């Protein structure tokens with residue numbers, strides 16, 4: 001049976017890739033190749049950017065109200081196709097259908113935010129900043145913007161970017177992960193059906209060659225990136241070198257601090273969902289628990305009991321809690337981390353190595369894994385594992401826990417579980433992390449707030465969606481105006497003008 005080859009989406013049409021390079025797209029649940037993705041070369045990226053550049057003047061001139069109406073139709077189509085998109089995301093990523101549907105919904109909420117763009121683009125106005133002089137600020141589009149996205153949220157992460165960029169009057173080239181390209185391509189078609197003019201959104205799957213072509217293209221004005229820290233740093237450096245504005249979100253090591261006064265049954269349920277949901281392949285997954293004082297000894301059995309009950313299998317089966325990881329190589333890397341944790345002296349409470357899913361022997365599965373008594377020098381603490389491996393460290397008191405979290409190089413998300421308002425308030429005030437949960441394990445901000453971490457989890461100044469997204473995708477201009485009366489004269493002055 002021949003394997004289907006997907007097309008690019010350029011200038012409102014499917015376009016066959018001709019670089020000669022392709023990547024296999026797997027169904028991680030079965031290990032089978034489901035389609036082939038062409039990998040764009042510089043010429044193909046150039047064609048996508050040219051289409052975006054050509055579409056820019058008319059789109060920029062389309063009023064925000066009309067842009068907002070097209071966004072509204074897009075939102076309606078996305079809702080009508082939510083299950084189909086979730087199925088596609090689950091097929092190529094491996095996450096369960098319920099999880100995939102939830103992440104599509106979170107993406108749709110960004111479109112919903114962007115529907116209100118006439119309001120979001122309102123500037124400021126001040127009358128009489130000087131005698132007869134008024135001043136106003138306005139937000140204008142940046143130009144052609146590009147997005148480079150990771151494998152783990154095939155719909156949601158692209159939706160953090162292009163709806164806001166496009167609503168603000170920009171045109172867009174999206175380079176989705178070559179491991180999960182189909183959801184982005186499907187969304188581009190739906191946007192086109194909603195009335196988006198040709199060329200405003202273009203989708204070109206590819207790898208580093210396509211990324212480099214975007215980073216150095218003179219017509220690309222802004223780069224949004226989400227992925228691992230090493231690549232985020234490279235994107236930040238290179239895009240800045242080429243004079244572009246850039247926001248590059250990187251990897252994570254998210255800690256949950258559990259205080260002894262917390263409701264531990266509630267906390268254990270919350271942590272299990274946050275650690276093993278999406279097989280731990282979420283940038284906001286809780287991968288590290290810091291148990292304070294005697295919380296650890298009481299929490300561990302609760303975590304173990306719940307983690308052992310999780311059903312692992314293909315994500316399209318309703319009884320399954322946790323699907324496979326993205327690839328055989330990633331599974332092997334995670335298994336290597338589990339080997340290293342055991343070798344370096346952590347207690348392996350639950351071992352997910354060697355799990356078999358009957359009927360899916362070639363799928364990329366790792367079972368839920370739990371380590372206790374992990375110390376900060378161990379590799380499983382120092383590195384992002386991005387799999388279903390939860391590690392528990394012990395801290396003597398709140399201050400030691402806080403110090404541990406703040407010393408970690410990453411700063412994406414974190415949570416504290418406690419009944420104490422005092423410790424909760426200290427946590428939110430003193431923690432050096434961008435997104436904080438108080439008895440909320442995955443504090444992903446809603447679309448009308450902004451998403452982004454601190455430290456090695458974000459390179460750049462502005463977070464995604466919400467008002468920071470609007471700031472990223474617009475340039476502000478300030479106009480100062482005076483309308484002198486017909487006969488009014490003022491003496492020529494060479495000193496720096498002052499008003500008032």
Ligand code: NAD
Pocket residue numbers: 148149150151152153157175176177178206207208211212226227228229231232234249250251252282283384386412453457
């Ligand atoms: P990745 O960094 O390997 O890939 C991300 C994107 O960059 C892909 O489109 C890929 O094609 C491209 N890319 C990969 N290597 C490249 C290179 N050398 N040069 C240029 N481009 C390159 O990340 P991934 O494995 O797809 O995703 C998982 C990572 O993403 C994890 O580290 C996770 O924490 C992170 N992530 C972060 C957030 C966040 O909001 N901070 C959200 C989701 C995922």
